[in-house]
Amino acid sequence: IRDRYQRRVRVSKKTSKAFKAVFFNQITSRFNQHWQLKQHITSEHKIDAGFEDYLSPDWELTGDFVDDLWTLCTNELSHVDTFTNWCSEFSHEDGLIFDFQSDIKNYYEKAYGQNISYHIAAPLLQEIYSQLRTSALESPSVHLRFAHAETILPLYSILGLYKDEFELNEKVNLEQMTKRQFRSSVISPMGANIAFLLFKCPASSSSSPPTRDIVKIYVNEREEKIPGCDDECELHEFAALYQSHLTSSLDSLCRL
Numbered sequence: 001i002r003d004r005y006q007r008r009v010r011v012s013k014k015t016s017k018a019f020k021a022v023f024f025n026q027i028t029s030r031f032n033q034h035w036q037l038k039q040h041i042t043s044e045h046k047i048d049a050g051f052e053d054y055l056s057p058d059w060e061l062t063g064d065f066v067d068d069l070w071t072l073c074t075n076e077l078s079h080v081d082t083f084t085n086w087c088s089e090f091s092h093e094d095g096l097i098f099d100f101q102s103d104i105k106n107y108y109e110k111a112y113g114q115n116i117s118y119h120i121a122a123p124l125l126q127e128i129y130s131q132l133r134t135s136a137l138e139s140p141s142v143h144l145r146f147a148h149a150e151t152i153l154p155l156y157s158i159l160g161l162y163k164d165e166f167e168l169n170e171k172v173n174l175e176q177m178t179k180r181q182f183r184s185s186v187i188s189p190m191g192a193n194i195a196f197l198l199f200k201c202p203a204s205s206s207s208s209p210p211t212r213d214i215v216k217i218y219v220n221e222r223e224e225k226i227p228g229c230d231d232e233c234e235l236h237e238f239a240a241l242y243q244s245h246l247t248s249s250l251d252s253l254c255r256l
Contacts, residue, residue, distance in 0.1 A: 028063040070098050078190070099185055100168075100177050106184045107168040110153035118157035119253055122245045125158055128196055129239065129246055135198050136213040136235055149188045156194070158245055160227035161219070162187055187219065194219050198235070 073087040090098075107113045131143050156162055162181040166172065172180075195218040200211045213235040217224050226233045228241045239246060 028066060070094075096177065099183070100172070103180070103182060103184050104168050106149070106153060106188075107182060110150055111157040111182065112163060113168070116253065118154040119245070119248070121151070121154035121158040122248045122253065123250065124151070124155060125242060125245050129242070132196060132198050132213075132215060132235060132238075136200075140198070149184065149192070152192055152194060153184065153188055156187065156219070158242070159217070161217075161224060163227070189220075192220055201232075 069086055070090065073090055076082060076086055109117060111118055131141070135141055162183075164176075164180050164182055166176055168180070168182060197216045197218065199214040199216065201214050203210055203212060212232075215226070215233050215235055215238045217226055225231075226238065226241070229237055233241075
């Protein structure tokens with residue numbers, strides 16, 4: 001499955017085209033007009049010897065270099081909580097573009113961009129459902145898992161969470177960009193978490209079983225509506241919604 005994933009996602013022409021179109025065309029061209037940024041780099045920050053040849057009025061900022069500057073900014077902000085150095089050179093609009101550029105990469109590698117990018121979360125969803133079902137039939141229990149965005153974003157996607165009506169690519173307009181649901185900096189920040197809770201609730205009528213098993217999903221401590229369910233999602237409804245994923249196998253994933 002790794003080789004197929006790499007062929008269809010990591011080196012896909014579609015991913016590369018979307019990434020380069022947004023990153024190089026919009027960001028690099030804009031930053032090469034910011035002579036003040038270049039002056040800041042050369043005068044305020046120490047540059048190792050050997051780079052003098054690049055520090056001329058004709059110096060062109062490359063996309064990779066600007067990306068490194070943004071990384072410095074985000075690290076500076078997360079570790080020392082300041083905008084005074086590298087971050088001061090970026091505007092709010094710059095941040096939106098970098099955020100979207102990052103989302104395009106995550107969209108294709110970990111989410112809705114390609115089926116295999118999130119269908120690989122099927123075994124995890126199967127295990128979660130099995131534990132919910134066991135808790136419903138037997139005694140309540142708690143199961144904890146720890147992972148990274150490479151696990152949590154595919155799980156969001158296989159559940160149908162944060163799915164936009166449009167595809168994230170270089171054709172997205174400003175309104176779509178700002179109003180999109182799939183914003184990994186919000187749904188998968190540092191410390192992101194997702195919880196599946198099972199509630200035993202009274203029956204809705206005398207003809208029903210004495211209790212109902214209700215599934216709720218919380219993302220980053222906030223309840224999220226389960227796509228395809230009404231306000232309450234019973235365990236059997238949850239199973240029906242994700243039946244195809246609950247019955248899939250790794251062999252079937254390899255044939256995607």
